[in-house]
Amino acid sequence: MTVRSEVPGDVKADEEAVRLTTQPKPVGLPRKGDLFGPLRIGWRQLTSMRTALLLLFLLALASVPGGFLPQRRINPLRVNQYIAQHPTAGPLMDRLRLFDVFSSPWFSAIYLLLFVSLVGCLIPRSRLHLKALTSKPPKVPRSIAKLPVNDRWETTDGVDDVLQQASTALRGWRVVRREHEISAEKGYLRETGNLVFHLSLILLLVGIALGAFRGFKATVLVKEGKGFSNTIISFDDVQPGRRFSASSLVPFSVHLDAFRATYGPDGKALTFDAAVHWAPLGGAEKTDDIRVNHPLDVGGAKTYLIGHGYAPHIIVKDTTGAVIDDQLVACLPQNAQFLSTCVIKEANTTGTQFGFRGVFTPTTVTDSTGHVGSSYPGLRNPVLTVAAFVGDLGVDPGTPQSVYNLDTSAMTPVDGGQAHALLPGQVFHLPGGASLTYVDTKQWATFQVTQDPGKGLALVASIGMVGGLMLSLFIRRRRLWVRVRAGGTDGAPTTVEVGGLARTDPERYALEFAALVRQLRPKALSTVVEE
Amino acid sequence: MTDQSLGQLGDGLLLATVVVYALAMLGYAGEQASRKARRAVTSVRASSQVLVGAGGPSVTLPAETVTVETPSRSGRFAVALTAFGWAVHVTSLVLRGFAAHRVPWGNMYEFSSAVALVAVTFFLVLVARGRVERALGAFVMLPVVLYLGLASSVLYTAAGPLVPALNSYWIKIHVAAAIMASGSFLLSGVVALLYLLRSRYDAQLTARRTPHFPVSLGAQLPTAPVLDRVSYSVIAFAFPVWTFAIIAGGIWAESAWGRYWGWDPKETWSFITWVLYAGYLHARATAGWKGKKAAWVAVAAAGALIVDYYVVNIFVVGLHSYA
Numbered sequence: 095m096t097v098r099s100e101v102p103g104d105v106k107a108d109e110e111a112v113r114l115t116t117q118p119k120p121v122g123l124p125r126k127g128d129l130f131g132p133l134r135i136g137w138r139q140l141t142s143m144r145t146a147l148l149l150l151f152l153l154a155l156a157s158v159p160g161g162f163l164p165q166r167r168i169n170p171l172r173v174n175q176y177i178a179q180h181p182t183a184g185p186l187m188d189r190l191r192l193f194d195v196f197s198s199p200w201f202s203a204i205y206l207l208l209f210v211s212l213v214g215c216l217i218p219r220s221r222l223h224l225k226a227l228t229s230k231p232p233k234v235p236r237s238i239a240k241l242p243v244n245d246r247w248e249t250t251d252g253v254d255d256v257l258q259q260a261s262t263a264l265r266g267w268r269v270v271r272r273e274h275e276i277s278a279e280k281g282y283l284r285e286t287g288n289l290v291f292h293l294s295l296i297l298l299l300v301g302i303a304l305g306a307f308r309g310f311k312a313t314v315l316v317k318e319g320k321g322f323s324n325t326i327i328s329f330d331d332v333q334p335g336r337r338f339s340a341s342s343l344v345p346f347s348v349h350l351d352a353f354r355a356t357y358g359p360d361g362k363a364l365t366f367d368a369a370v371h372w373a374p375l376g377g378a379e380k381t382d383d384i385r386v387n388h389p390l391d392v393g394g395a396k397t398y399l400i401g402h403g404y405a406p407h408i409i410v411k412d413t414t415g416a417v418i419d420d421q422l423v424a425c426l427p428q429n430a431q432f433l434s435t436c437v438i439k440e441a442n443t444t445g446t447q448f449g450f451r452g453v454f455t456p457t458t459v460t461d462s463t464g465h466v467g468s469s470y471p472g473l474r475n476p477v478l479t480v481a482a483f484v485g486d487l488g489v490d491p492g493t494p495q496s497v498y499n500l501d502t503s504a505m506t507p508v509d510g511g512q513a514h515a516l517l518p519g520q521v522f523h524l525p526g527g528a529s530l531t532y533v534d535t536k537q538w539a540t541f542q543v544t545q546d547p548g549k550g551l552a553l554v555a556s557i558g559m560v561g562g563l564m565l566s567l568f569i570r571r572r573r574l575w576v577r578v579r580a581g582g583t584d585g586a587p588t589t590v591e592v593g594g595l596a597r598t599d600p601e602r603y604a605l606e607f608a609a610l611v612r613q614l615r616p617k618a619l620s621t622v623v624e625e
Numbered sequence: 626m627t628d629q630s631l632g633q634l635g636d637g638l639l640l641a642t643v644v645v646y647a648l649a650m651l652g653y654a655g656e657q658a659s660r661k662a663r664r665a666v667t668s669v670r671a672s673s674q675v676l677v678g679a680g681g682p683s684v685t686l687p688a689e690t691v692t693v694e695t696p697s698r699s700g701r702f703a704v705a706l707t708a709f710g711w712a713v714h715v716t717s718l719v720l721r722g723f724a725a726h727r728v729p730w731g732n733m734y735e736f737s738s739a740v741a742l743v744a745v746t747f748f749l750v751l752v753a754r755g756r757v758e759r760a761l762g763a764f765v766m767l768p769v770v771l772y773l774g775l776a777s778s779v780l781y782t783a784a785g786p787l788v789p790a791l792n793s794y795w796i797k798i799h800v801a802a803a804i805m806a807s808g809s810f811l812l813s814g815v816v817a818l819l820y821l822l823r824s825r826y827d828a829q830l831t832a833r834r835t836p837h838f839p840v841s842l843g844a845q846l847p848t849a850p851v852l853d854r855v856s857y858s859v860i861a862f863a864f865p866v867w868t869f870a871i872i873a874g875g876i877w878a879e880s881a882w883g884r885y886w887g888w889d890p891k892e893t894w895s896f897i898t899w900v901l902y903a904g905y906l907h908a909r910a911t912a913g914w915k916g917k918k919a920a921w922v923a924v925a926a927a928g929a930l931i932v933d934y935y936v937v938n939i940f941v942v943g944l945h946s947y948a
Contacts, residue, residue, distance in 0.1 A: 143907060143910070144911055144914075147904060147908055147914065150900055150901075150907065151900075151904055153900050154901050154929070157893055157896060157900070161894045161941070162941065165888060167887075195888075302886070358786065362785075363788060363789050364789065366789050385789075386790050387793040387795075388880070389880060396883060398881075400882070546884070546885075552875075559872070563865040564865050
């Protein structure tokens, strides 16, 4: 090209042609006296790619303590343990919210800034992309030879034939013909995918927030033969969202018929299965099995099996021989072999109150010192080892007491605190004629009920993310221009110039371009070597 | 054949895989050594054009200016050995699956083996499609051999059934996607490190300094732009797969634990890994971050992935503590 008469308009058009991106152009400094100038600079800084990148790294960095330190929302016990073990650093770390990383103000600040930056970036990009989608591919640049890939040849075909061939070869491209020129573009879906991915991220955040505000999570321990209903009062532990209303609880009740766990010969658990029957409020009863990976779903409220243990069936008689207690005692497992501890309190007796502290072992072994242990989690040789106490349980109607703790400060141990090992069916005789009978062994299961109104949205957003990502990473945006010049009346050949531009993977585009050129120039006379 | 002997055969074949891969690695190294010798001859011949410092050490030009590509028997043999090792590797995993009557990625031992298999597969595909020279082989096979060796000695677990929490069809989807992404990510991490090595080698040559070991190894590597491109395309493939793995994990967690996300340590580290790779993809498109800085991000991300699998499983208590 030798044309040097540069018109500003043409320069701008050329710039547009080779700008294959919807990234907003950098804007200059604000004018003097612009009141919003500093604000505008701040906004531009926040929405710049560099800031977004920095915020991304900060987000990763801020998550690291959450990946190493115990977190209160997952395991409050281990947090307390950690603080107790580190008396100086622990409380300081706690004040820095290092045990509540993901609800800490600094973590929230980072992701909120990141999302503001994202929105600020998405709005102009979406506008530009919309413009690109609705506009025609840009005009042919004046100098095709300056494009990264280009070719030029002469042919005996007429101008219209060449342009026709080119249009046919460019199937799948957006093609526009302007007189003797063709502009073609493809790969618009790349930016669409990019925008969909980032918009889905925002949608995901909305879904998560919806779950956190309007969701509900509660756990309950249920012994075989008992049940619970999905109401706040029937749960042992309730974690409602900040804007949760009890009226949105799905009304239903669940009854645990039987719990079964199976173990391999090495004691590894193989299956857990809670056989239940359940009914929606006023509805017909149905039976089901709640297993790990197989929750019960009632109108969006899901019931999960999350734990289990043994519940020995005991009968306590008072000094007159009357049955004062007949129940399943939930024993809490202390190790993988299900050595479990239990507490039994008999406060409703006239006069003396009884308390029992027990150890339940499903497959009992006794070591040389007489300590009981369990060698297998399954029920092979169950023994309930109990020590009894008489006196005052310290039960005060005003202060709630844990059913798993026995306060023996005002009690006297029976037999000097000597523990009695009971096999199923055996009786522990207390002084004065009272007794405790270990009848047989049942089990208990813990269930978690969860309602999350945001999870559908989160799932849709996730699908949008993966789909958008794939489009934005695998679709390649390309431009191609063809300029044909007629040879004139003296039979001179037609000159064809072809050039292309790719923002991504230019090496591969060079190959694609070569293949396209081969297709376009079947009757080329010769190649004119540039310069 | 009993399940036990099937499992043992699978374990034996994995050891055989390590040996074959190690031999392949030697083959690649052998090819490079012979090429280096040839190149030394070439550079002596070209010494009239080469800068010779007054009394100082002679400095050769960057490798590509004098490389004479001659097909080497050692190199082709190494590729064949890698392919053979790959087949043995696949067989070992399949036997494991049959021995345990389930997918062969139920514990860390099997998982590591599958991750290495993905890395080797990806490398073979890249070589077969001509995206990268096989010279990279020695540098890729070394970490693979070390990784597999460690996995089969430290993390060894006999073939057996799964714990109930893992007993779901999601293990096929979630874990398979995680393995595919991880194998690719680890490969990209190795390539990113090699890119950094090569960049330093180039920088030292430009500064007219003689590269010493290990920077001198840069001479054996593909050019920096090639390494950068390979690392990027591997990550571009793996990132959507990793995203999918996390989402599939969320769906599984929703049905197993009652929530799709709960900042369990493994979830947290998967998130960190994801954010770092997202950072890498943005860095490559941000002025001032391209090249070496982006490569360091890729290395850091691969580091987070290793923490996610090994440190979290072994040292941190969480819901994902299975093996």
